[in-house]
Amino acid sequence: xxxxxxxxxxxxxxxxxxxxxxxxxxxxxxxxxxxxxxxxxxxxxxxxxxxxxxxxxxxxxxxxxxxxxxxxxxxxxxxxxxxxxxxxxxxxxxxxxxxxxxxxxxxxxxxxxxxxxxxxxxxxxxxxxxxxxxxxxxxxxxxxxxxxxxxxxxxxxxxxxxxxxxxxxxxxxxxxxxxxxxxxxxxxxxxxxxxxxxxxxxxxxxxxxxxxxxxxxxxxxxxxxxxxxxxxxxxxxxxxxxxxx
Numbered sequence: 001x002x003x004x005x006x007x008x009x010x011x012x013x014x015x016x017x018x019x020x021x022x023x024x025x026x027x028x029x030x031x032x033x034x035x036x037x038x039x040x041x042x043x044x045x046x047x048x049x050x051x052x053x054x055x056x057x058x059x060x061x062x063x064x065x066x067x068x069x070x071x072x073x074x075x076x077x078x079x080x081x082x083x084x085x086x087x088x089x090x091x092x093x094x095x096x097x098x099x100x101x102x103x104x105x106x107x108x109x110x111x112x113x114x115x116x117x118x119x120x121x122x123x124x125x126x127x128x129x130x131x132x133x134x135x136x137x138x139x140x141x142x143x144x145x146x147x148x149x150x151x152x153x154x155x156x157x158x159x160x161x162x163x164x165x166x167x168x169x170x171x172x173x174x175x176x177x178x179x180x181x182x183x184x185x186x187x188x189x190x191x192x193x194x195x196x197x198x199x200x201x202x203x204x205x206x207x208x209x210x211x212x213x214x215x216x217x218x219x220x221x222x223x224x225x226x227x228x229x230x231x232x233x234x235x236x237x238x239x240x241x242x243x244x245x
Contacts, residue, residue, distance in 0.1 A: 067102070074108075081117055087124070096121075105144075114139070114154075123148050123162070132157055147180075153189050168193075171230075177203055183245060186222060186230040198233045204245045205231070213239045 065084065072089030081099030089107040096103070096112070101119030105112065110128045112121050118136040123129075123143040130141045130150045137156030143149075144162040152159055155172045164180040172191030175184065177199070184195050185206040198205075211224035219234040220242065236242065 072107075109146075112141070114141070132159070142178075151187070153187070155191050184231065184233075186224075188224070188226075188228060188230065192221070192229040193231045195231060195233045198236055198242075200236070200241045201243070204243045205233070206245050213242075 067084045067086055069086045070088050070092070074090040075087060075092045075094075077085075077093065078095045079097045080095060081097055081101070083096070083099065083101050083103060085094070085103045087094065087103065087105050087108075087110060091108045092105060092110045094103055094105075094110070094112045095115065096117050096119065097115045098117040099119075101117055101121070103112065103119070104122040105124035105128055107125045109126050110123060112123065112128070112130045114121070114130075114132045115134045116136075118139050120139070121130060121141045123146065125145045127146045128143055128148045130143060130148065130152075132139075132141060132152030132154050135154050135157050139154075139156070140158040140160070141150060141152070142160040142162050143166050145164060146162075147164050148161060148166045149169070150159050150161060150166060151169045152173055153171045157173045158176070159168055159170050159173055160176045161168055161178050161180065161182050163178065165182060166177060166180060167183045167185060168175050168177060169185035169187050170193040171187040171189030172193060175193050175195045176197050177184065177195070178197070181202050181204070182199075183204045183206055184193070184198070186208060187193070188209065205222075207222060207230075209224040209226070209230070211222055211230070213220050213222050215221070215237060216229075216232060219232045220236040220239065221229055221233075222231045223229050233242065
């Protein structure tokens, strides 16, 4: 049984569009597989995707803290903010530029790009890519399941690989490989990456600059010949414990 606040607008035939109006304080509208024009007095509450042909399509509208569930198609969303998305199947693309957000790629090989805002982001199943160019302190990204690529240049962000064999290339911030044989790749930039859970005999380090290792506090620090500290492996005190690739 549908609740009293849910209005369903269905199709009469394959070639016809559904038409309906509603005045709602809180709603979720899912367009389905046809081209559905939607008129609203609050356009800021609508989330659109841009399809692969470059045309905007309404996926869903949600007001409040509802999680929007997308489709199993390959979705392409740019310049998003204040979103709560479950992207389901398909190889999806999501770019976030601000706001307070939650997104889960679920199935498919997804790409999540962060350029601003605060949020929690999960790659979901399959081999995903998460890139952090801008985000507020406290933001977390997690490749989740699959062999994921997690990259970032922002301090105050938590970077996690999740399950399976991931690659984490981070210039600053707290980094966890989590489960699997993960590869931590050094990246030049401000600050240095703090690897929280390097597993001896399982995880690996890939260094792309010449340099040296030294004891730094409770870990082993790699410093390039240019003088920049790039990566700190917490809990490691001997270079022989580090597997290089």
